[in-house]
Every structure is written in structure tokens, then in C-alpha cells.
Amino acid sequence: MPRNPAQMPTFYGNDNNTVQYPIPPQVYFEGVNVDDEIPTVDFNLTVQRMIMFVGATRNYPGLHHNDRVAQANNAERMFLQNNSCLMLWERVISDWMGIYGRVRSATFRITNFHLSGDIIHVGGKITKKWQENGLNFVELTMLSHTPRRVGMTGTVIVALPSTKYPTTTPMWDLEGKATVVCQ
Amino acid sequence: MTTEQTPPAARPMRGDPNVTWEDTAKHIGEDYSGGIIMVADERVDKVMLSRYCEPAEIGNPLYWDEEVARMAGYRSQVVPWAMVKEVPTYGGNWRPGQPTRFPLDVDMDFQSQLANRQPSAGGPPVPPTNAGFFTDMTIEFFEPVCLGDRLTTMGRVLHHVTPRETRVGIGAFIGYDTSYFNQFGQIVARATQGTYSFVRKEGVVDEPGS
Numbered sequence: 162m163p164r165n166p167a168q169m170p171t172f173y174g175n176d177n178n179t180v181q182y183p184i185p186p187q188v189y190f191e192g193v194n195v196d197d198e199i200p201t202v203d204f205n206l207t208v209q210r211m212i213m214f215v216g217a218t219r220n221y222p223g224l225h226h227n228d229r230v231a232q233a234n235n236a237e238r239m240f241l242q243n244n245s246c247l248m249l250w251e252r253v254i255s256d257w258m259g260i261y262g263r264v265r266s267a268t269f270r271i272t273n274f275h276l277s278g279d280i281i282h283v284g285g286k287i288t289k290k291w292q293e294n295g296l297n298f299v300e301l302t303m304l305s306h307t308p309r310r311v312g313m314t315g316t317v318i319v320a321l322p323s324t325k326y327p328t329t330t331p332m333w334d335l336e337g338k339a340t341v342v343c344q
Numbered sequence: 345m346t347t348e349q350t351p352p353a354a355r356p357m358r359g360d361p362n363v364t365w366e367d368t369a370k371h372i373g374e375d376y377s378g379g380i381i382m383v384a385d386e387r388v389d390k391v392m393l394s395r396y397c398e399p400a401e402i403g404n405p406l407y408w409d410e411e412v413a414r415m416a417g418y419r420s421q422v423v424p425w426a427m428v429k430e431v432p433t434y435g436g437n438w439r440p441g442q443p444t445r446f447p448l449d450v451d452m453d454f455q456s457q458l459a460n461r462q463p464s465a466g467g468p469p470v471p472p473t474n475a476g477f478f479t480d481m482t483i484e485f486f487e488p489v490c491l492g493d494r495l496t497t498m499g500r501v502l503h504h505v506t507p508r509e510t511r512v513g514i515g516a517f518i519g520y521d522t523s524y525f526n527q528f529g530q531i532v533a534r535a536t537q538g539t540y541s542f543v544r545k546e547g548v549v550d551e552p553g554s
Contacts (some may be wrong), residue, residue, distance in 0.1 A: 182405040184412060204400065213399040218430045219437070221458055229453050235475070243478045244430050248400045251426035255404040260416045263488070264425040270480040315480075330417040335486060335531060341417070 187259035190297035190321040193287055199257040199301065201284035204249055206241065211277050214245040228277075240274035246313050249275075250303050253283045254317055261322040261330050265298065265337075269315030273307045282306040285317070295339030296320045296331050357543075359472035365507040365516045371468035376520070377500040378465025384432035387494045388423055396427045410491065420491035428524065428533045429483065432495040433459045462522060464500055473515050476541040480519075483535040487526060495532065496525045503536050515542025 204210075215226045220242050223230025228238040247269060254264065275281055282305070289300035298318055305313035320331035323343055332340045386392075397407050405412040406422045413421045423431060437458040438445055445456040489495065503519040519538040526532050 182403070182409050182412070184405055185403075210399055217395045217399050218427075219433055219459070220430065220461075221437070221456075223453060223455055227453060230455070233453075243481065244426065245399070247426040247481075248396075248402070248424070251424050252400040252402045255402055255407075255424065260404065260406050260412060264485055266482065266484040267425070268480070268482040271478065328416075332417070332488075333486065 185256065185259050187261055187327065188257060188321060189324045189327065190290075190292075190299070191324050193290065193299060193321070195287050195290050197287045199253065199285045199287075201282060202249070202253050202256070204252075204281045204283065206275060206277055206279045206281060208239075208277050211239055211241065214241060214248070217248075218242060218244055220244070236274055237276055239277045243271060246271060246275050246305065249281060249283050249305060250285075250313075250315075250317065253285060253303075254301065254319065257285075258319055258321065261328060263320045263331050265296075265318040265320050265333070267315065267317045269303070269313055271313050273310055273312035275305070275307060275312055279307050281312060288316070292344055294333070294337055296333060296337075296343055297323055355474050357472040357474045359470045361472055363469040363471050365471060365505055368468050368470050368516070368518070369505040372502050372505060374468065375499055375501045376465060376467050377463035377498065377522075380463035380465065382432065382434045382460070382463050382497045384495045384497075385434060385436050388431060388489065388491055390421065390491065392431070393421055393423065393491065396424050396430075413490070418488055418490055422491075423489040423493070425485055428485065428489050428495075429535055431489060431493075432461075432497055432524070434461070434497075435459060462500060463497060468502055470516075470518075470541065473541040473543055475513060475544040476515075476539050478537070479517060479540045480538040481535060483533055485533050487528075487530040487532045489526065489532050493532075494527045496527075497522060498525065499523050504538075508540075510540070510542070511545075513542030513544045515540060 212226050215221060224234055224240065225242045226239055231239045285301040285303040287299050288302040291298055298320055301317045301319060303315055303317055304311060322329055326343055329341055329343055331343045334340050393407055402424055406416060407424055410421050445458065499522050501521040503521045506517040508517060517538055517540050519536045521534065521536050523531055524533040
């Protein structure tokens, strides 16, 4: 029996534009130093999580979601696809750099499979700090540890805002020159 | 890691026995994309952004909240930098009118041919190898990728060829350059992706970067 529409609760879609998520503390160029470590994160690679990574990237080779296929290709069991390994660094770095930091470049080498069942420990350290072309840079040396050994190494260069322009996101052109003033 | 376990049979040899890695290196700078320009089927949408962030639980509000992203100077919600290369899919994994990718006469571990990710038309001449895996990547970022963007991928230029013997085999590290653009023709990223192609040594199990 249909209900009287007048008695039905009214549904309002969520179309407001208010900020919904907490804004993390901001890191500024002047506030960081070489040898500073950024907060680490441990990732538990359950099978369910491995499959979530596969779905997110729409990258479906069986190596990344099927133990039998991985073993037939000389791995112990399913392992993370390379871009998913990079997503672990994305989490650690984007947690740290706030909303006004921007990644300029990333270089990484995978040295050990990130296998299902592993807990991957990811951290980074500032190994260089400089100003160039109107931008404020730090180089993070990143490390992912599998339970066996180092699983991924590399560096990520992050452009940070300055306290002089605390709400300016660094932007650059094809030559790497700042297109907005950040220093 | 090197273990005592017996590895599965290596894949068949591919390559030209009359070619050396030095011959391959002579082709550095040549484009093996076949001139193909791949325009993504899909624009970046909010669901994609959530899916990217969920597995690693990436909570930076730039990726979740349009207002925060605009406040920080972006056009709209931002694609996580680590996902930029994964945004484009070309032609999807199946479209109406196409034959099934999952025929009835294959077993449950069958690997269907799904979306192509990179413009590719052959490669340089290489010596015979029977194994290979991804090893490394360098990616530079330029314009941010935001909600509503539609990416185009161009180029597959041979960047480096470095012959090397490792614990797992004898072969070479090979890298190709690819560039990614937004719908305004602005470059958003340029990536060099490396693999190790090799002849497997007997009795070892693969390990990236060995």
C-alpha cells in the first residue's frame, strides 16, 4: 500500500559546499631541516586490501590478485603493482606536506615484492633543502621495509609553501620555474 | 630473494640471437609508440578519487573536498600525484559490441586481454630473454590533474639500456619515456619506466632489483 507522500520524510541530497574533512597542520619550508624524519605508517597488506588496490588502479594482471598466477611467474604469492607501491609513499607524504605542499618529482626502485600478508613500514627523511627558480624544495629519501628487507627506495622532491606566503600552493611551468611566488 | 625452491619453467625465449644490448642501445631516443595518441575514455570523477584514496587510506582533503582544493589554488579536487599515471584508461576493459573477454573454454586463472595502458608499437631489436619485471620509475609532475580532467598519453621513447648481470639472470635494464597531457594540451607528467629483461639463471626465484 503506497504511503502518503505528505507523510514521508523529505530527503535532501548533500549538496552543500562546506568543508567536510579536517585540514591537517601545514608544513612550511622554514620549519623543516635536513635530517628531519617524517611520520611513518605501517600498512597491513591483507588480501582484501590487495584487491582494493587492483580495483582502484584497474590494473588486473593476476600477479596482483591471484596467488597461483603469481607463483607461476616466480613470485611467492600475489604482490602489489608498482603504482600501488607508490601509493603507500603518497599516503605518508601527503599526510605530512599538508594542503599547500606539492610533489615535483619521484624516483623509486622496487627491491623486494610487497606480498599479501606483509606489513610494510614506510618512512622518509629530509636529505636536502634548497630554493630554486622561485620555489622552496626539500628532497625526501624514502624507504619501504617489507618483513624481509628494504622493499622500495627512492627520493621524492616536494615543493613547500613559505611562511611569507603561507596559503600559496607552489606551481611551476615546463622548465620548472615558479608560476606563482612562493619564496 | 634467492631460495632453494624450484622455480616454474621460464617463459620461451624472445629476441634475436644476432643482436647485442649494445645494438639495442643504438636506438635510444627513438619513439616506439607508433605515433599513437591515446585519449582516455573517462574523465576524472569523484568516485575515481575516492577509489584511489581508499586502499592506502589517503586522507589529505585536497583529494576529497572541492572547497579545500579551490581554497588551496586548484581548479577542483585533485588527483593524488602517485595516481596520475594510472588515471587514463583507453577504451575501457570492455564496451558494448565487443566480444567477451571471458570465454567459456578457459580456466579460472585465464588472463584476459584488457585495456591497453600505453601507446606501443613494437620495440627496438633485443637479444633473447626469457624473463622480465618492472624495476623502477622516475616521474616529474607539472600541471595538477583535477576533477573533470581527461588525460592523453603520448610517446614511448627508449630512454636507457644498461646491460647487467644480477642474482636472477643476465640481461639489461631498459627504460621508456611517456608523457601525459590534460584536455588543455598542458603537460601534467612525464614518466620514465624501467624494466629488467633477462635470461633467468637456474634455481633462483625472481626478486625485483636483485
